Amino acid sequence: MRFLSRRLVMPNDLNYANSLFGGRALEWIDEEAAIYAICQLETTCLVTKHISEISFQSPAMQGDIVEFGLKTKSVGRSSITVTCVVRNKATKKTICSADSIVFVALDPDTRKPKPHGKDLESLAKQTVDEIRSLNMEKPD
Numbered sequence: 066m067r068f069l070s071r072r073l074v075m076p077n078d079l080n081y082a083n084s085l086f087g088g089r090a091l092e093w094i095d096e097e098a099a100i101y102a103i104c105q106l107e108t109t110c111l112v113t114k115h116i117s118e119i120s121f122q123s124p125a126m127q128g129d130i131v132e133f134g135l136k137t138k139s140v141g142r143s144s145i146t147v148t149c150v151v152r153n154k155a156t157k158k159t160i161c162s163a164d165s166i167v168f169v170a171l172d173p174d175t176r177k178p179k180p181h182g183k184d185l186e187s188l189a190k191q192t193v194d195e196i197r198s199l200n201m202e203k204p205d
């Protein structure tokens with residue numbers, strides 16, 4: 066699982082108990098996972114089909130930086146299933162997680178499911194190439 070994206074918990078992200086609002090966490094998970102799926106499938110035309118049970122394990126507070134871990138769980142003909150973990154960047158404590166988020170690639174004209182032509186093997190290679198292109202070596 067790669068943790069590449071981060072967000073800062075701001076005042077308008079809070080619930081009445083002054084911790085991160087669950088609905089905001091869900092919105093972030095959907096958005097982060099969608100961006101990940103778009104990059105994996107190399108298409109901008111996809112939709113969220115299914116989000117599995119989400120467990121909220123610990124609160125995030127104002128000023129916390131949270132980071133999003135994503136990985137591909139499986140790939141089908143038109144779908145990709147992604148796992149997402151949200152954790153506190155400083156403590157590494159899990160805030161919440163969604164085990165299976167299913168996105169379906171669509172034909173932009175018909176809005177029907179469209180085969181994406183990817184498999185786990187090709188995605189693994191694509192990921193290696195992507196990490197290389199990010200130039201994430203340690204600084205001198």
Ligand SMILES: CCCCCCCCCCCCCCCC(=O)SCCNC(=O)CCNC(=O)[C@H](O)C(C)(C)COP(=O)(O)OP(=O)(O)OC[C@H]1O[C@@H](n2cnc3c(N)ncnc32)[C@H](O)[C@@H]1OP(=O)(O)O
Nearest residue numbers: 095096099111112113114115141142143144167169176178
């Ligand atoms: C997010 C915020 C973004 C913010 C900006 C960030 C920038 C990024 C911008 C772009 C943003 C894009 C991400 C938008 C994220 C939404 O919010 S999309 C809005 C919410 N979603 C929708 O409106 C989808 C509505 N549903 C549909 O239109 C139809 O159900 C669909 C998707 C066309 C599929 O139709 P269908 O008849 O179910 O198709 P079917 O052939 O039976 O199944 C298709 C595939 O889904 C699988 N499937 C079907 N049902 C299920 C199920 N219950 N569970 C699991 N898999 C299933 C099938 O197994 C099949 O997989 P493959 O074997 O082909 O791999």
